Amino acid sequence: MRVEGDRITAIGPDLQVGPDTRVIDGTGKLLMPGLVNGHFHSPGTFNKGALASMPLEVFMLYEVPPLDCPPSSPRLDYVRALLGAVEMLKIGVTVVHDDPFYVPSVDMGRIDAVMSAYRDSGIRATVSINMPNVPELQKYPFLSELLPDAIQRRLQAAALPPTGDLVELYRAFISRWHGQEGDRLRASVSCSAPQRVTKDYLAALSELSHEFGLPYNIHVLETRLQRVFGDVCLGRSLVRYIHDEGVLNERALIIHAIWVDEDDLDLMAASGCSVAHNPICNLRLGSGVMPFRSIMDRGVNICLGSDELCSDDSVNMWSVMKQAAIVHNIADPDYRRWPSAAEVLRCGITNGARAMGLDRVTGSIEVGKQADLLLIELDSLAFTPLNDVRRQLVLCENGSDVSLVMVGGRVVVEDGRVLTVDESDLRAEVRELMLEYASQFDAVERWVNELEPFYRAMYERAVRHGVPIDRWAS
Ligand SMILES: [Zn+2]
Secondary structure, three states, X not given: OEEEOOEEEEOOOOOOOOOOOOOOOOOOEEEEEOEEEEEEOHHHHHHOOOOOOOOHHHHHXXXXXXXXXXXXXXXXXXXXXXXXXXXXXXXXXXXXXXXXEOOOOOOHHHXXXXXXXXXXXXXXXXXXXXOOXXXXXXXXXXXXXXOXXXXXXXXXXXXXXXXXXXXXXXXXXXXXXXXXXXXOXXXXXXXXXXXXXXXXXXXXXXXXXXXXXXXXXXXXXXXXXXHXXXXXXXXXXXXXXXXXXXXXXXXXXXXXXXXXXXXXXXXXXXXXXXXXXXXXXXXXXXXXXXXXXXXXXXXXXXXXXXXXXXXXXXXXXXXXXXXXXXHHHHOOOOHHHOOOHHHHHHHHOHHHHHHXXXXXXXXXXXXXXXXOEEEEEOOOHHHOOOOOHHHHHHHOOOOOOEEEEEEOXXXXXXXXXXXXXXXXXXXXXXXXXXXXXXHHHHHHHHHHHHHHHHHHHHXXXXXXXXXXXXXXXX
């Protein structure tokens, strides 16, 4: 293969190269496209292993505290995003779709910090702005009946950004960063989840997505409680709701899609949307098992994501692929319908590129595409003996045999070392920043202790509320 500039220009034997060309010997190695992390939130990066397992609705109190969360500095935003990017690059993730949330508020300084981290790391990144704009009580069923009045008043008093301001920020973000670094950095839009934004903002994001051709991140039916929310608060499923609001289309990236019913699946299939499947996160938070085969059977594009480092605890897409390959085996007695290694590799690479609108740019080895490539050492324990390379990539490899990573024709990792960033300096800075972050987190924990019994009561009430489908293994 020949790479010139940022792309693949020839594939085949006996290729002509100039005298200044670097020749990389791939003897005994596997050349493959880089992995794609189709769903990630960089702000969670400092919280790997920090939290016990708990349902999403309680977990989010720590992740995006609804009260009294001090703003983080742009440097913290930068370092968190850089740490995640370095961890991904070292195990062979060349493309990431980041949906960073900003607590308690967002501004261009914080956005620049995240984008600068992606610029400096060398990874290919599509990035949104995840900024809900409705009061906490509107996001959940039953909560207004359960929370004491004093807490409700405080929650209702929280300042929320108006739609106009957020759209203006998006336009500034797109003009500043979309297409930068030779199109390595791109923008997408995000509502977080439909129940977390006003209807006019949900629609305005869809218009931006249409105007600029950007993917639209929408977390939908991640949990059983969200299914109950649809029944109780909307009188319909959240998939039906986004369809009715006109935002379910081919640019929509439906994240999770666990508690979807047959009607939801038909709407999703007709829309041409993609689905981001995050199997490790879904087990860690007890969300349930996505109906993989029912979605796949309808021709919906499924990509894979790690979700964030506080709910997957790593960004290891090899682990995500392995989990995607095996967890669905408990959902269907017909073993002929269980995911194959080839399907899972497509989800983890090609489908991820497609979900970001990058299917003509990356995700496969073809002349004209970006050189986003890995060399995998085959003289290693995971591939010895070599029985079936696809199955061993999905079931045996863990990222430790990635010997070279190239993004857009630039070697960014070689022999286990990331070349774009001084990793030991980065780790030292993370430890230093943790002093500031840990004290903030202590304040958050005090609030969570106060709120947790009410959120638990909401969760338990939702568990008692009947729904027509089951995505738990119980
Ligand atoms: Zn997410």
